Amino acid sequence: MLVSRVHRFISPLNTRIPVDGDMLPLWKLELYSLNRAFCGALLVALPLLYTMEMWDRPRLLPGWLVVLWMIFGVFLCAAFFLFSGFRKENLKRSVVLDGVTSMGVGIFASAMTLLLIGRYQWGESLDIIARLVALESVPTGMGASVAISQLGGRGAVARSNPASRINPDLRALLATFLGALLFSFNIAPTVEHQVIAQSVGGWHVAGIALFSLITSWLLVFHTRTEGVSGDERVALTDTFSSTIFSYLSALIASYAMLWLFGYLTPGMPLHLQVVHTIILGYAATLGGAAGRILL
């Protein structure tokens, strides 16, 4: 009686499931999935683990903002699980539990890498270490959550994605937003966009906005020809509306990233906030369009 109750939640270790004509142990497949998550985490986030600005931001961000980053990270990981994941085989999935696992893998991968590259020194403030690991665990967690999309094998799980049950328009916008966040994460913490914002004039900014729209249009067009994101959309059916909404999603993602990294402050003039957002928005637009193709 007790054993059968336990087995409703825990499979015995000798459970095997059919994969490509073979019967493989379930525990082994679970370990493969975990390994995939770990590798996916590092593939996405290693450049950020080697970025000086990422090491410096935790020193200057207020504590509550770092807490907000972690909450944001867990939600993002869960949101990526709507589209992707780290399980190649059609194993039973849970958006929430797998999202937490991704974040845990992200924390482990970040902490290990930062330790190996000497980012903690003897006597270092524990507060700084915790903030640094928390901030780095967001992109690593995101990487773990999209491991399948990076490492191949997504086709096997595409049909059972929870995202397939979401309204197609909303799905396209969500994929754009998530792709924009994932891609712009590599640029948002750096100071380069600040340097650009200080050196460009109004024509440059207008040009960047226009060029972002054109690039977005080209990529959305490409997405449509590939048939990704489906043709079952109701509202965003034409290229024009799709492009505009993609760009707006990318701008919102850019603004959120800049604000969370502490680059946009309440005292900052509005026009400067707009310039920063448009500059990062270029990268986010590309990421957003790529998100719709990859996720």
Next chain:
Amino acid sequence: MSKTDSDHDDGDEKVHDDPPTIVEWVTRLAAAVLVIGLFGYLLWHATDLNKPAAFDFTVEGDKAERMGTVWRTPVTVTNTGDEGVKELKISADVPGVKQTYTLLVSQIGPGERYDFTLFLQDDPRELPPVFRVESHQ
């Protein structure tokens, strides 16, 4: 043994309905401990009363060594507040001697320490320097 393939059909793909093994549960538990532990620690610190940045200077007089005509003196500045600062400008005066040193620390986070070296004309154990924070952002 083939326990499996129950389940709902999704096109030609089948989701195996077996619950996870102990391996998966241990992984999930470890991940949850990491996430909750880190989140709890950060939350505890964030809700703590935020002390403004304050600086504590320690002259390591016993580690000072004479190099020719100057004393090589290690100094540590610690941010004892809960806020990080940028471009911390520090001055050090030696009492009775017209000698002022200035130093710029690009950034120092909460609880973080920064080590630097002063080259003083006198033995720091006899004439310890007095530090002043000039400015920071």
